[in-house]
Amino acid sequence: MNRFGAAKLSAAVSVLLPAASVIIWPSLLWVHAVFVFWLAGASAVWIAADRKEGAGRLERAVQAVQKSAIHTLNHHRHDWMNELQVLYGYIRMGKPDKAVASVEKIRDKMAIESRISKLGVPSLVTFIQSFRTFSHSLQLDVDIDTGLQFEDLPLDRQAIADAIVDVVNAYRFQVKPGPGEPATLRLRIYCSDNSLQVELHYDGDIKDEDQLLQILKQRLLGTPLQAARLTQFHHVLLEAKLSA
CATH class of the missing domain: 3.30.565.10 (Histidine kinase-like ATPase, C-terminal domain)
Known part of the structure; x- marks a missing residue:
């Protein structure tokens, strides 16, 4: 359990004592007043902890998406670099037929990537x-x-x-x-x-x-x-x- 979960649990448990006091001394108005204020305070603590916990989850989710996007971009960059190196090698070796075939392969890959993105x-x-x-x-x-x-x-x-x-x-x-x-x-x-x-x-x-x-x-x-x-x-x- 993280610290925000512990804070929420503590706030909930803390209400038990004043609640029990109300049951034991139902005729004492000040006990009821203490219970109301205590409940309000515990609720405020619970809400604040819950919001911070939710913000933490959202931040972790955003970071996970960002890491995944970076990983994907790195893979795509690596793939394109490989294709360009192959093309450059054919050009340097004076093999125009293979260079043209490499360009066609790159063009086909770009077309597929474009179709995927348009789904x-x-x-x-x-x-x-x-x-x-x-x-x-x-x-x-x-x-x-x-x-x-x-x-x-x-x-x-x-x-x-x-x-x-x-x-x-x-x-x-x-x-x-x-x-x-x-x-x-x-x-x-x-x-x-x-x-x-x-x-x-x-x-x-x-x-x-x-x-x-x-x-x-x-x-x-x-x-x-x-x-x-x-x-x-x-x-x-x-x-x-x-x-x-």
Whole structure:
């Protein structure tokens, strides 16, 4: 228990004695007066401690978000520096074909980053962009239709975003660790046949296939996303109808 919690507990406990006095001597007005003033003082202490405790929690939450953002930016900076070093190396070695291919790769990555940022749901955008900073056993590759924005769809965009995060996390926690390259989850989000579709292709080992499929079904309960294909964990297709 922190000091603010201890202060709140002390304030609450301190009321017991004057409260007991009121019960024992109900006819004494000064006892009632002491109880009222004591209760007011204890309440003031409780409120002040609770506010400071809440401010402390908020500050810690803000610091956690800031650290996560810094970590994510560092990863992105490192990735872009690697790409630029490769491009610079091809240019110095006089290999224009490979330099052009490297530029195309950088352009494609920038296009994907742009599409992710335009999804319109901060929690999902942050989750995707920071995924590699907290997941080392699973690599997430994302492909999103050009121009797709959840805010343009007649759906609960936050519920859709939460469902996607839950599904990806279900895979992340079921990855079977091992030597070599990390497992890969390819996530594709697109609109087709009057529905929003989320397609997942998994390449790697899983701890328990049946358990993963059961978890996926549970995570989708009550969400706009429903399973169109959910029989094998290697390839899953989810969809949300855009109209009745």
